[in-house]
Amino acid sequence: MSKRQMLQFVSVAKEMPLKRDAESRAHDFNEIYAEYAGEKAAEQAARCSQCGVPYCQSHCPLHNNIPDWLRLTAEGRLQEAYEISQATNTFPEICGRICPQDRLCEGNCVIEQSGHGTVTIGAVEKYITDTAWDEGWVQPIAPAEERPESVGIIGAGPGGLAAADVLRRQGLQVTVYDRHDRAGGLLTYGIPGFKLEKDVVMRRVQQLEQGGVEFVLNCNVGEDISFDAIRGKHDAVLIATGVYKSRGLQAPGVGVPGIVRAIDYLTASNRVGFGDSVPEFESGELNAQGKRVVVIGGGDTAMDCVRTAIRQGAETVKCLYRRDRANMPGSQREVQNAEEEGVEFVWLSAPKGFAGDPVESVMVQKMRLGPPDATGRQTPEVIEGADYVEPADLVIAALGFEPEDLPTLWGETALEVTRWGTIKADFRSHETSLPGVFAVGDIVRGASLVVWAIRDGREAADSILAYLAQPAQVAAE
Ligand SMILES: Cc1cc2nc3c(=O)[nH]c(=O)nc-3n(C[C@H](O)[C@H](O)[C@H](O)COP(=O)(O)OP(=O)(O)OC[C@H]3O[C@@H](n4cnc5c(N)ncnc54)[C@H](O)[C@@H]3O)c2cc1C
Numbered sequence: 001m002s003k004r005q006m007l008q009f010v011s012v013a014k015e016m017p018l019k020r021d022a023e024s025r026a027h028d029f030n031e032i033y034a035e036y037a038g039e040k041a042a043e044q045a046a047r048c049s050q051c052g053v054p055y056c057q058s059h060c061p062l063h064n065n066i067p068d069w070l071r072l073t074a075e076g077r078l079q080e081a082y083e084i085s086q087a088t089n090t091f092p093e094i095c096g097r098i099c100p101q102d103r104l105c106e107g108n109c110v111i112e113q114s115g116h117g118t119v120t121i122g123a124v125e126k127y128i129t130d131t132a133w134d135e136g137w138v139q140p141i142a143p144a145e146e147r148p149e150s151v152g153i154i155g156a157g158p159g160g161l162a163a164a165d166v167l168r169r170q171g172l173q174v175t176v177y178d179r180h181d182r183a184g185g186l187l188t189y190g191i192p193g194f195k196l197e198k199d200v201v202m203r204r205v206q207q208l209e210q211g212g213v214e215f216v217l218n219c220n221v222g223e224d225i226s227f228d229a230i231r232g233k234h235d236a237v238l239i240a241t242g243v244y245k246s247r248g249l250q251a252p253g254v255g256v257p258g259i260v261r262a263i264d265y266l267t268a269s270n271r272v273g274f275g276d277s278v279p280e281f282e283s284g285e286l287n288a289q290g291k292r293v294v295v296i297g298g299g300d301t302a303m304d305c306v307r308t309a310i311r312q313g314a315e316t317v318k319c320l321y322r323r324d325r326a327n328m329p330g331s332q333r334e335v336q337n338a339e340e341e342g343v344e345f346v347w348l349s350a351p352k353g354f355a356g357d358p359v360e361s362v363m364v365q366k367m368r369l370g371p372p373d374a375t376g377r378q379t380p381e382v383i384e385g386a387d388y389v390e391p392a393d394l395v396i397a398a399l400g401f402e403p404e405d406l407p408t409l410w411g412e413t414a415l416e417v418t419r420w421g422t423i424k425a426d427f428r429s430h431e432t433s434l435p436g437v438f439a440v441g442d443i444v445r446g447a448s449l450v451v452w453a454i455r456d457g458r459e460a461a462d463s464i465l466a467y468l469a470q471p472a473q474v475a476a477e
């Protein structure tokens with residue numbers, strides 16, 4: 001591959017990898033972006049202006065050394081690019097696929113700010129790491145020495161797995177407990193395959209298993225084993241359980257068949273993708289095929305539901321959101337993808353009630369944006385007399401997630417939580433109110449992002465190593 005000069009953004013236009021056309025991608029759950037060819041990755045990486053103060057890096061939660069790995073890619077030194085990329089990120093090929101780059105690195109790239117179109121950082125990151133896997137550059141986990149200390153990690157999502165990776169590479173004995181039958185957390189059962197193909201996740205799980213991380217699956221902590229027992233078995237414990245309590249719809253007529261929770265719907269769809277037998281899918285309860293689907297919500301979960309429904313062969317898919325397009329929390333890129341695939345967004349609208357048992361329709365009330373509230377966001381107000389009826393056979397509620405009440409569920413009242421129910425943990429060390437117990441990811445931050453869970457997991461692993469290096473504390477356990 002030829003060595004390219006940097007700062008090509010003036011003469012070379014931004015180019016994303018090819019996106020499959022909407023018609024072909026709406027019938028399967030495969031990812032929608034192709035991989036760059038090597039020359040194209042180098043060409044796009046060479047657009048970077050090698051900023052002295054790289055805003056891409058400072059806005060990356062992992063502080064990825066983006067300018068350096070872009071330069072190495074442009075110079076055809078891909079293995080070195082990979083080494084630098086993986087030094088700060090446990091799962092770069094996953095972040096390359098699903099980070100909202102438009103809000104993080106790419107949104108803050110100076111070339112984007114100056115109107116030339118961002119460097120396509122995420123697509124290059126994905127290309128580098130996928131190539132590393134293909135070429136055998138990804139190092140297996142092989143600790144130089146085994147250490148006796150053991151760590152129990154509750155939750156096999158990105159936070160728990162990132163910590164497991166760091167700890168196991170240091171030779172600690174690591175056991176990851178999860179209530180699901182597969183590891184990966186929301187990477188496996190939340191995020192659909194068209195954003196993140198499942199073999200990408202399973203390859204990482206396998207790497208951890210082959211490196212000696214023990215997975216105890218189908219194990220719901222608090223039911224199948226007590227939290228206390230886990231603390232008794234391990235020298236340190238990491239809580240990485242995510243947030244799973246769905247915010248419910250508050251309107252007359254809810255609670256009938258045909259109104260379902262987003263997490264149940266997406267989990268069923270992902271299970272079907274794995275080839276599992278899913279009775280609720282086969283019965284039609286969690287299957288959009290041939291149905292008029294209404295999804296309620298404006299976040300990334302809602303985007304994943306509408307696009308899943310399209311792929312299942314829904315007759316129509318509408319998304320109701322009470323604010324407008326500019327004020328929705330979900331990624332604009334995903335809205336565009338959804339629209340291309342045939343989803344209709346009904347902005348400034350909210351459910352007032354539901355009719356039928358099973359559900360037959362949604363009474364929709366129209367909204368306008370009123371004055372800003374204390375947080376500065378404009379408050380949606382109802383427009384009286386503008387209600388209408390929207391026929392629906394399947395309503396999917398995607399209104400966000402809250403933490404489960406872990407202190408009660410686990411009978412551990414000394415585990416302190418915030419007023420939102422998230423676990424109280426030091427934001428640097430990730431230590432909780434219980435000695436030797438750490439917490440990371442969504443269960444601390446509330447519903448957040450994969451990249452933040454990875455950062456937390458890596459930081460907490462370092463804190464656990466430091467904690468275990470203090471013999472007095474380990475002995476006290
Ligand atoms: C539909 C959807 C789409 C998303 N899309 C994106 C995206 O595109 N980009 C992005 O960056 N983020 C996205 N997110 C957010 C992202 O998935 C989360 O922020 C991230 O997965 C949090 O990681 P975590 O490790 O804290 O928890 P999780 O990934 O939630 O993993 C927690 C794990 O803990 C297990 N667990 C919980 N309680 C127990 C218990 N008592 N005993 C045993 N195991 C337990 C769960 O089974 C789960 O496997 C999305 C979220 C959803 C719901």
Ligand code: SF4
Nearest residue numbers: 048049051056109110
């Ligand atoms: S902000 Fe953009 S141009 Fe500057 S170093 Fe980062 S990717 Fe390159």
